[in-house]
Amino acid sequence: MSELCDRESAKAVQAKQVGNAQTVRNFDVPVIVDRAKCITGCRICIDSCPVDCLAVNPETGKAHMAFDECWYCLACEIDCPKDAITVKIPFLLR
Amino acid sequence: MSESIIDADIVVVGGGSAGSTAAIRAAQSLPRGRVVLLEKAHIKRSGAIAIGMDGLNNAIIPGHATAEQYVKEITMANDGIVNQRAIMEYAVNSYAMIEELDRWGVKFQKTESGDFDVKKVHHRGSYVLPMPEGYDLKKILTRVLKRAGVRIENRVMATRLLKDGDRIAGVLGFDTRDGEFVVIRAKAVILCCGASGRLGLPASGYLYGTYENPSNAGDGYSLAYHAGAELTGIECFQINPLIKDYNGPACAYVTGPLGGHTVNAQGHRFIESDYWSGHMMMEFYRELHSENGPVYLKLDHLAPETLTEIERVLHRTERPSRGRFHQGRGKSYGQDMVEMHISEIGLCSGHSGSGVWVNERGETTVPGLYTAGDMACVPHNYLLGALTYGKLCAQHALDYIGDVEISADLSGQIEAERARVFAPLSRPNGIPHHQFEYKVRRLVNDYLQPPKSANRLQTGLAHFMRANEELGEVGANSPHELMRVMESHFIRDCAEMAARSSLYRTESRWGLYHYRQDFPKLDDENWFAHVNLKKDSAGSMSLFKRPVAPYIVPLDKAELRGYHGLRVAQESALSA
Numbered sequence: 060m061s062e063l064c065d066r067e068s069a070k071a072v073q074a075k076q077v078g079n080a081q082t083v084r085n086f087d088v089p090v091i092v093d094r095a096k097c098i099t100g101c102r103i104c105i106d107s108c109p110v111d112c113l114a115v116n117p118e119t120g121k122a123h124m125a126f127d128e129c130w131y132c133l134a135c136e137i138d139c140p141k142d143a144i145t146v147k148i149p150f151l152l153r
Numbered sequence: 154m155s156e157s158i159i160d161a162d163i164v165v166v167g168g169g170s171a172g173s174t175a176a177i178r179a180a181q182s183l184p185r186g187r188v189v190l191l192e193k194a195h196i197k198r199s200g201a202i203a204i205g206m207d208g209l210n211n212a213i214i215p216g217h218a219t220a221e222q223y224v225k226e227i228t229m230a231n232d233g234i235v236n237q238r239a240i241m242e243y244a245v246n247s248y249a250m251i252e253e254l255d256r257w258g259v260k261f262q263k264t265e266s267g268d269f270d271v272k273k274v275h276h277r278g279s280y281v282l283p284m285p286e287g288y289d290l291k292k293i294l295t296r297v298l299k300r301a302g303v304r305i306e307n308r309v310m311a312t313r314l315l316k317d318g319d320r321i322a323g324v325l326g327f328d329t330r331d332g333e334f335v336v337i338r339a340k341a342v343i344l345c346c347g348a349s350g351r352l353g354l355p356a357s358g359y360l361y362g363t364y365e366n367p368s369n370a371g372d373g374y375s376l377a378y379h380a381g382a383e384l385t386g387i388e389c390f391q392i393n394p395l396i397k398d399y400n401g402p403a404c405a406y407v408t409g410p411l412g413g414h415t416v417n418a419q420g421h422r423f424i425e426s427d428y429w430s431g432h433m434m435m436e437f438y439r440e441l442h443s444e445n446g447p448v449y450l451k452l453d454h455l456a457p458e459t460l461t462e463i464e465r466v467l468h469r470t471e472r473p474s475r476g477r478f479h480q481g482r483g484k485s486y487g488q489d490m491v492e493m494h495i496s497e498i499g500l501c502s503g504h505s506g507s508g509v510w511v512n513e514r515g516e517t518t519v520p521g522l523y524t525a526g527d528m529a530c531v532p533h534n535y536l537l538g539a540l541t542y543g544k545l546c547a548q549h550a551l552d553y554i555g556d557v558e559i560s561a562d563l564s565g566q567i568e569a570e571r572a573r574v575f576a577p578l579s580r581p582n583g584i585p586h587h588q589f590e591y592k593v594r595r596l597v598n599d600y601l602q603p604p605k606s607a608n609r610l611q612t613g614l615a616h617f618m619r620a621n622e623e624l625g626e627v628g629a630n631s632p633h634e635l636m637r638v639m640e641s642h643f644i645r646d647c648a649e650m651a652a653r654s655s656l657y658r659t660e661s662r663w664g665l666y667h668y669r670q671d672f673p674k675l676d677d678e679n680w681f682a683h684v685n686l687k688k689d690s691a692g693s694m695s696l697f698k699r700p701v702a703p704y705i706v707p708l709d710k711a712e713l714r715g716y717h718g719l720r721v722a723q724e725s726a727l728s729a
Binding site: 079106146148 | 199200204307308329330360363368399400473478584626636
């Protein structure tokens with residue numbers, strides 16, 4: 060029993076010094092951009108977003124939601140000149 | 154890292170409502186380009202009113218209200234702890250601001266005879282003025298800003314203010330897209346950064362599902378604090394009645410005049426006034442946690458035409474996505490009551506009474522530093538207060554700068570801040586900002602959310618001091634993440650301020666906003682005073698009282714309690 064306690068104390072000290080590890084996780088995001096309608100190089104939605112969570116997707120050249128940091132304010136949807144954006148209520152709130 | 158240095162006469166930090174009128178007014182009197190406006194997002198969609206506002210909640214329209222009535226109403230609503238001169242200054246200047254908005258093209262609801270269509274929502278007087286095209290507000294303000302010759306710097310976040318001795322000397326920050334460090338040397342600074350809206354964690358756990366625009370992360374509170382300015386009323390939290398889960402306003406101010414009202418699960422009214430005050434929220438809280446809970450907004454008794462009108466306003470302005478929220482849940486105003494809940498806590502003087510200490514000239518305790526809007530303590534000042542005080546700050550800043558020169562050598566502060574801002578980039582594998590933020594805000598909920606008690610507040614404070622150390626482990630991989638890390642610093646600062654102020658005021662006041670279980674009574678004998686805080690010479694947060702200045706509009710004892718006892722008497726509850 061005492062051996063397990065000693066081990067735990069020693070590991071507690073090590074836990075403070077051992078450094079970081081990270082993993083990748085997927086998030087369902089609320090802003091959906093219709094790639095057929097989105098104009099490459101337009102950037103209006105990226106400019107409009109009050110929380111800077113839209114960006115150009117380097118793989119497609121179109122706008123997309125880069126971060127799950129949406130205020131579901133609809134600025135992007137309202138300002139898009141091609142009606143290419145649909146904002147869903149974030150899953151956690153829906 | 155590249156750097157940009159700009160010299161300005163006046164720099165406005167924050168391009169929302171207050172920042173817009175401040176920059177516009179300043180630019181009207183200064184050469185083109187000498188007024189700089191910094192906006193963390195983009196002015197066309199920035200601030201609390203990113204998607205506009207459906208009405209002015211505190212308009213003082215001749216024939217409907219007087220300045221004296223208004224000052225009295227707010228004094229009551231904030232349990233007497235107000236600087237009446239500052240509120241009076243708003244009151245006497247607000248109608249001129251409405252006239253200017255009108256010239257800019259803002260539409261106000263009028264009656265058939267052409268009078269302003271003012272509605273009663275407050276407990277005593279009538280101050281609510283609907284704006285039928287309120288969704289256009291940002292477009293109008295943007296147009297006027299550009300025409301005025303303001304130098305607008307979008308996507309620039311301020312992180313610290315520059316000082317030259319005791320007075321303000323400028324702003325430091327960085328571009329949140331390309332990471333360039335930005336130095337603005339200025340004669341005066343007007344802070345308009347909005348509320349501290351990412352303090353408590355919403356019940357949903359979604360960090361950005363906040364009542365306030367999440368970009369309003371308490372930046373201004375922290376900027377002012379570190380510049381040595383006094384803040385006040387931080388213990389007077391903002392706690393709002395919102396649509397459950399959606400976390401946006403149910404908008405009793407819009408539905409109330411049309412016949413809607415707040416009710417319990419039985420469909421009975423239990424409060425006499427839906428105006429947002431700490432005392433109203435206390436009754437809301439009690440009802441919510443009683444066998445009669447939850448609380449709802451009731452609209453299903455209204456005529457179809459009225460419901461159409463309500464949807465026309467609420468589903469186009471301020472938080473329009475509530476329409477798809479209700480539809481997604483299979484609910485409609487005509488069939489179902491709207492379930493409500495209590496928001497996460499925040500700091501805001503638009504709706505409550507926290508902010509940087511200001512006088513009737515918008516001056517803080519630091520020469521050359523002005524502030525307006527949700528971060529400047531003029532209680533309950535809402536949108537029109539922000540717009541009016543933005544203009545007032547500019548007017549007074551213009552007078553001030555005549556005797557001031559741009560400071561030359563600020564390199565020590567600039568170097569120190571550059572190192573502090575970019576440090577997280579040297580820890581690409583450090584703790585991600587969203588985990589740090591989630592933890593601090595969850596702890597805010599655990600220990601600061603009312604009902605408050607010394608034991609919980611002390612424990613919370615210890616966590617927030619420890620969080621200061623943990624910030625040294627947080628990393629960033631891009632300018633966007635750097636912005637989030639800097640916001641985490643602001644959030645932590647606000648949490649510490651909220652804990653310390655709440656501990657200091659050993660009484661209960663403002664209903665739910667500062668309800669202390671260990672000191673449940675209002676104690677005017679000891680606590681009829683402002684609780685202020687500032688950064689002392691040792692860099693620590695020090696707290697002290699300031700006396701409430703003698704009233705210019707007197708109230709008797711009964712009037713001072715005018716917002717107490719808002720619960721509907723039992724007999725009338727059944728007639729709802």
